[in-house]
Amino acid sequence: MSTSHGTATAVDIAAAVRAGERSAVEVLEPYLAAIEARDAELHAFNLVTADEARDAAAALDRRVAAGEDPGPLAGVPVALKDNLCTRGVPTTCSSRILEGWRPPYDATVVARLTAAGAVSVGKTNLDEFAMGSSTENSAFGPTRNPHDPTRVPGGSSGGSAAAVAAGFAPVALGSDTGGSIRQPAALCGVVGVKPTYGLVSRYGLVAFASSLDQIGPFATTVRDAALLLEVIAGHDPCDSTSIPQPAPGLVDVLDRGVEGLRVGVIAELTGEGIAPDVARRVTEAAEALERAGATVGEASVPAAALGLSAYYLIAPAEASSNLARYDGVRYGLRVDARTTGEMMEASRTAGFGDEVKRRIMLGTYALSAGYRDAYYGKALRVRTLIARDFAAAYERFDVLLSPTSPTTAFPIGDKAADPLSMYLNDVCTIPTNLVGDAAMSVPFGTGDDGLPVGVQVLAPALGEVPMFRVGAALEAAAPGAAAVRPDGEEQP
Amino acid sequence: MSVTDDSVLVTSPTTGAVWEVVIGLEVHAELHTATKLFCACPNSFGDEPNTNVCPVCLGLPGSLPVLNRRAVELAMRLGRALGCTVNDSTFARKNYFYPDMPKDYQVSQYDEPVNTDGVLELPDGSRVGIERAHMEEDTGKNTHAGGGGRIHDADYSLIDYNRAGVPLVEIVGRPDIRSAEQAKAYVEELRGVLLATGASDAKMEEGSLRVDANVSVRPAGSTELGTRCEIKNLNSLRSLGRAIDYEARRQIDLLESGERIRQETRHWDEEGGRTRPGRSKEEAEDYRYFQEPDLVPLEPDADWLAAVDASLPALPAQRRARLAAAAGVAPGDVALHVARGLDGLALAAIEAGGDPSRVLNHVEHNLAVEGAEALDPTHLAELVRLEADGALTATQAKTVLANMVGSGRSPGDIAAERGFEAMDTGALEAAVDELIAAKPDEWAEFCGDDERKRGKLTGFFVGQVMKATKGQADGKAVTALLDARRDAARG
Known part of the structure; x- marks a missing residue:
C-alpha cells in the first residue's frame, strides 16, 4: 500500500496547506486511497464520508486561493469516533438502536475542528455506546489491530486508534470514559490523550457516563495531539461542566524538556497484574526521563486499586439513565408491539447488544431502592477516597507514570466471553476518569510479542502542560520506534 | 405546624363519629420565563405542536442542559416570598x-431543593407550612387517540414536546389544611403570591398552575396521620373542593365499614363527581x-x-395587613380588595381622609370594573366625604363613582353636572306625604301589624319616593320618615 502520505503530521499538513504549498485535495486523496485499500480488512470505519471530504477539501482550497487562512488544522484529515454528533451524517454509536438517526447538529468539537480547517473522512467504529475495551462489542463487527489483524485494537475508541495507526487519517477524535482513548492508543502504538474533565466540551458526545466521559485526540506524534487538543479545548457555554477557561497553549511547551519536573511511578499500578514486558517498558521510560533531567521517585496511590470496582458501579448507573431515552418513541429503531410499554421493551431488546444490556442492568440495580447506598453511594465515597490519594501524590510529584494497559493487544475473541477479565484491561486508566484528572498514553517500544506498549503519563486536573512536556520527552526517548510502524516502512 | 384553632370536623351521618380531614397540597406552577429551563426554546403556551423544540428539550x-438563570431567580423570589430558606441546591x-x-428521566431537585421550610398565611389568619418549593422540568403532552383513548388502549398517540423542558416550581405544602374551603383559599393565596412575585402567570385553565391533593382522614383528636390518597387531575378550584369532599367521604365510609385505605393515586372524574384509582403499577x-x-x-x-430580596414586591398578606390596619378591620375583611389589586387605591383614599368603611364598601361592591385601579384616590376620598356629609345619597354616590372611572373627573364636577344635591328635609317630607295621600290602601297595610307586608311595602314606598325625586332622596332618610309617620298614625 502507498505510504507516501504516512509520515506527514497534522502540523506539517496544516503548515503546507496554509502556505499554499499543498492543496487540501492533494493531501486528502492518499488517505482515502489507504482507507479504500485496507479498511475492508481492518474495519476502522463505520462510515467513510469520501464525497463530503472531497467537497470540504475543495472548498478549503478555494478559500486559500482567495487569500483566506482556513485555520490551524487547514486540510488535516480527521477521523471521528461514531459517538460524536455530525450534522446530517449518521451517528450510530455502533448500535442498532440508533439505526437511521442523523443528528440535526454538530458536536462542539466537530464544529471547532471544521472551523479550524480540518476535513472529516468518516465515523469510526467503537464498542457499542463506548462500552468495552476491544471494539468487539460493535453491532457492526470488530475492528482489527493494524499491527496484527488477528488482534484487537483496544477500545472503546478502537476504530479511531486503528485509523490513525493504519494511516487512514493523521489524527482522530475518541472519547475516554475509563480508558477508551488511552488503552487503544497503547495497543495500536499511537498517542492518545484523555484531557482534564471539563477541558473539552461534551456537547454532542453521545453520553455513556456523563461524569466520566471526555473527548480527546489520537495522533502519531505528541505535537499533533497537542495541536488537536488546543483546537477542541476551551470553554463551551453549551456544557455546564465545561471549565470556564480558554484552551491552554500546549504546542509551545513541548520543547521545554523535563528538567526539574518531579515524576512518580505509581507503585500500585506497576506490580501484580501487569505483564512483565510492559512493566519493564515503564521502568525504562522512568529511566529515560531521569536521564532527561527529571526527578523520578516511587509514588503511592493506595486507593487506585479500588477504582475498577467503583467505576463498574458509577459508570453503569449513569449509563442506565443516559440510555433510557432509546425507547423507540422518537428516533432510531422501533419494534412495534401491542402497547407503548411493550414497544419500548421490544425495541430495546432488539436494539442493544449484550454488553450494553449487562451494564444497564448493573446500573439499574446499583441505583435501585434499598441498594443505592450500599452500591452507588459507596462507590461515590470510594471516588472521593481515590481523589484524596491522587491529590496527596501530586503534592510530591508533578506527573505520575504507569502502564496504560496491563498487556499488549490480545487476540480477537480472547476475552469476549469473560467480561471480568476484559474489565481488568482498564485498571490503570480508570482512576483518572473517576478523579477528573488528565492522562495520556505515549508509545514506548514493544512487548516481547513485538506489539506496541504504551506508557501512561498522569497529571492533576489542568496539568496538561507538564503532562505534554513529559509526553514529548518520552516520545523522543522511545526505543525502536521504527520497528512498530504498522505499514512496514522504516523510519530514519 | 398547627393551623386553625378549631379545625373543621366532619360528623358522620351514619355513625355520628367525628372525623378530621387532613389535606396537603402539591402545586406545580410554570415559571414565567421567556425560555425553557435548560435550553433557549420559547416557553410559550398554545403554539403549533412541536415547534418550540431543539436537541436539548x-x-x-x-x-446537554444549561440552567436558565431567570428561572432560578423566579424560584428564589417565590421561596423568599413564602418565607423559605434559600439553599445551595x-x-x-x-x-x-x-x-x-x-x-425517559425528569431533571428535578430531589434531596437538595432550592427552597425549604416556609409558610403561607391565609386571609383567615390560618397558616399552612411549606415543606419545599423546588425546580424541575415539565414533560411533553400526550394525546391518545382512537380505541379507549387512554395510553394502554388507544389506537395511536400523538406527542407535543413544546411543553417539555418548561420550568416548573413544585410547592409542597405540609398537611396543615383541614377542609376543602381552606384548600381552595390556600391555592388562591398561593396564586396571589405567584402573581405578585411574577414567578408564574398561574392559570389553572391553561395548566400553568396544577394542583394535586393528598387527602387522609382520622378520628377527631387523633394526632396520627391516616393513610393518604393522592388526587390528580384537578383542573379548577371547584374540582379541588369537590374532590376533597368526595374523597374524605369515601375514606370515612371505608373506615366506618371496617375496611382499610390503600395508599394510591386517584384521578378526579369531574363528570362523574368521583375519584377513581389510577394504575396500581405507578405505586x-x-x-x-x-x-x-x-x-x-x-x-x-x-x-x-x-x-432577589430587594426585588420582592409587597405580598398579599402584607398588603391585607396594611390596609386592614389603616381601615381598622380584620385582614380577612380586605381579602377581596387585595385579590383585585385595589388595596393601593383604598389605602390611599383612606390616607387622604376618606371614611374607611365607606371606602372599603365602594371598592368591594362598586369597583369590580376595568380601570378602577387608575382612580385618583383623592377623588374617592372626596366622594365618600360628600356622601358622609349627606351631600350625596348612596345611590347618587354610586352613579358618580361609575362616572369617575375612566374619566379622571372629580366627584364634585360630576355631581354638579347631574344636578345631584342634597334634598332639604322639608322637600323630602312633602314628597313622602304626597305619596301617602296618593296610596291610601298601601299606607293602611303599611300601618298594620303584618311585619312581612310592612317590610315589602317599605321597599315599595322608598322606590316610589326615589322615582318622584329622581333619585335625589336618601333611602335611609325616607325609611326613617315613613316609620315616624306610621308611629304617628298608630298613635
Missing part, C-alpha cells in the same frame, strides 16, 4: 419510562434518583440573594 443523544434525575418524557415505581451529572451545583452568592 427533545433529549437528543449528545445534548442540586438537580437529580428521576428515572422512569414515559413517552412524553424525551429523556411500584422506583425512580432511582441520583445527582444530575450534566449540571453543576447551584450556589447563589450573597449578592444575588440580596438582589
Whole structure:
C-alpha cells in the first residue's frame, strides 16, 4: 500500500496547506486511497464520508486561493469516533438502536475542528455506546489491530486508534470514559490523550457516563495531539461542566524538556497484574526521563486499586439513565408491539447488544431502592477516597507514570466471553476518569510479542502542560520506534 | 405546624363519629420565563405542536442542559416570598419510562431543593407550612387517540414536546389544611403570591398552575396521620373542593365499614363527581434518583440573594395587613380588595381622609370594573366625604363613582353636572306625604301589624319616593320618615 502520505503530521499538513504549498485535495486523496485499500480488512470505519471530504477539501482550497487562512488544522484529515454528533451524517454509536438517526447538529468539537480547517473522512467504529475495551462489542463487527489483524485494537475508541495507526487519517477524535482513548492508543502504538474533565466540551458526545466521559485526540506524534487538543479545548457555554477557561497553549511547551519536573511511578499500578514486558517498558521510560533531567521517585496511590470496582458501579448507573431515552418513541429503531410499554421493551431488546444490556442492568440495580447506598453511594465515597490519594501524590510529584494497559493487544475473541477479565484491561486508566484528572498514553517500544506498549503519563486536573512536556520527552526517548510502524516502512 | 384553632370536623351521618380531614397540597406552577429551563426554546403556551423544540428539550443523544438563570431567580423570589430558606441546591434525575418524557428521566431537585421550610398565611389568619418549593422540568403532552383513548388502549398517540423542558416550581405544602374551603383559599393565596412575585402567570385553565391533593382522614383528636390518597387531575378550584369532599367521604365510609385505605393515586372524574384509582403499577415505581451529572451545583452568592430580596414586591398578606390596619378591620375583611389589586387605591383614599368603611364598601361592591385601579384616590376620598356629609345619597354616590372611572373627573364636577344635591328635609317630607295621600290602601297595610307586608311595602314606598325625586332622596332618610309617620298614625 502507498505510504507516501504516512509520515506527514497534522502540523506539517496544516503548515503546507496554509502556505499554499499543498492543496487540501492533494493531501486528502492518499488517505482515502489507504482507507479504500485496507479498511475492508481492518474495519476502522463505520462510515467513510469520501464525497463530503472531497467537497470540504475543495472548498478549503478555494478559500486559500482567495487569500483566506482556513485555520490551524487547514486540510488535516480527521477521523471521528461514531459517538460524536455530525450534522446530517449518521451517528450510530455502533448500535442498532440508533439505526437511521442523523443528528440535526454538530458536536462542539466537530464544529471547532471544521472551523479550524480540518476535513472529516468518516465515523469510526467503537464498542457499542463506548462500552468495552476491544471494539468487539460493535453491532457492526470488530475492528482489527493494524499491527496484527488477528488482534484487537483496544477500545472503546478502537476504530479511531486503528485509523490513525493504519494511516487512514493523521489524527482522530475518541472519547475516554475509563480508558477508551488511552488503552487503544497503547495497543495500536499511537498517542492518545484523555484531557482534564471539563477541558473539552461534551456537547454532542453521545453520553455513556456523563461524569466520566471526555473527548480527546489520537495522533502519531505528541505535537499533533497537542495541536488537536488546543483546537477542541476551551470553554463551551453549551456544557455546564465545561471549565470556564480558554484552551491552554500546549504546542509551545513541548520543547521545554523535563528538567526539574518531579515524576512518580505509581507503585500500585506497576506490580501484580501487569505483564512483565510492559512493566519493564515503564521502568525504562522512568529511566529515560531521569536521564532527561527529571526527578523520578516511587509514588503511592493506595486507593487506585479500588477504582475498577467503583467505576463498574458509577459508570453503569449513569449509563442506565443516559440510555433510557432509546425507547423507540422518537428516533432510531422501533419494534412495534401491542402497547407503548411493550414497544419500548421490544425495541430495546432488539436494539442493544449484550454488553450494553449487562451494564444497564448493573446500573439499574446499583441505583435501585434499598441498594443505592450500599452500591452507588459507596462507590461515590470510594471516588472521593481515590481523589484524596491522587491529590496527596501530586503534592510530591508533578506527573505520575504507569502502564496504560496491563498487556499488549490480545487476540480477537480472547476475552469476549469473560467480561471480568476484559474489565481488568482498564485498571490503570480508570482512576483518572473517576478523579477528573488528565492522562495520556505515549508509545514506548514493544512487548516481547513485538506489539506496541504504551506508557501512561498522569497529571492533576489542568496539568496538561507538564503532562505534554513529559509526553514529548518520552516520545523522543522511545526505543525502536521504527520497528512498530504498522505499514512496514522504516523510519530514519 | 398547627393551623386553625378549631379545625373543621366532619360528623358522620351514619355513625355520628367525628372525623378530621387532613389535606396537603402539591402545586406545580410554570415559571414565567421567556425560555425553557435548560435550553433557549420559547416557553410559550398554545403554539403549533412541536415547534418550540431543539436537541436539548427533545433529549437528543449528545445534548446537554444549561440552567436558565431567570428561572432560578423566579424560584428564589417565590421561596423568599413564602418565607423559605434559600439553599445551595442540586438537580437529580428521576428515572422512569414515559413517552412524553424525551429523556425517559425528569431533571428535578430531589434531596437538595432550592427552597425549604416556609409558610403561607391565609386571609383567615390560618397558616399552612411549606415543606419545599423546588425546580424541575415539565414533560411533553400526550394525546391518545382512537380505541379507549387512554395510553394502554388507544389506537395511536400523538406527542407535543413544546411543553417539555418548561420550568416548573413544585410547592409542597405540609398537611396543615383541614377542609376543602381552606384548600381552595390556600391555592388562591398561593396564586396571589405567584402573581405578585411574577414567578408564574398561574392559570389553572391553561395548566400553568396544577394542583394535586393528598387527602387522609382520622378520628377527631387523633394526632396520627391516616393513610393518604393522592388526587390528580384537578383542573379548577371547584374540582379541588369537590374532590376533597368526595374523597374524605369515601375514606370515612371505608373506615366506618371496617375496611382499610390503600395508599394510591386517584384521578378526579369531574363528570362523574368521583375519584377513581389510577394504575396500581405507578405505586411500584422506583425512580432511582441520583445527582444530575450534566449540571453543576447551584450556589447563589450573597449578592444575588440580596438582589432577589430587594426585588420582592409587597405580598398579599402584607398588603391585607396594611390596609386592614389603616381601615381598622380584620385582614380577612380586605381579602377581596387585595385579590383585585385595589388595596393601593383604598389605602390611599383612606390616607387622604376618606371614611374607611365607606371606602372599603365602594371598592368591594362598586369597583369590580376595568380601570378602577387608575382612580385618583383623592377623588374617592372626596366622594365618600360628600356622601358622609349627606351631600350625596348612596345611590347618587354610586352613579358618580361609575362616572369617575375612566374619566379622571372629580366627584364634585360630576355631581354638579347631574344636578345631584342634597334634598332639604322639608322637600323630602312633602314628597313622602304626597305619596301617602296618593296610596291610601298601601299606607293602611303599611300601618298594620303584618311585619312581612310592612317590610315589602317599605321597599315599595322608598322606590316610589326615589322615582318622584329622581333619585335625589336618601333611602335611609325616607325609611326613617315613613316609620315616624306610621308611629304617628298608630298613635
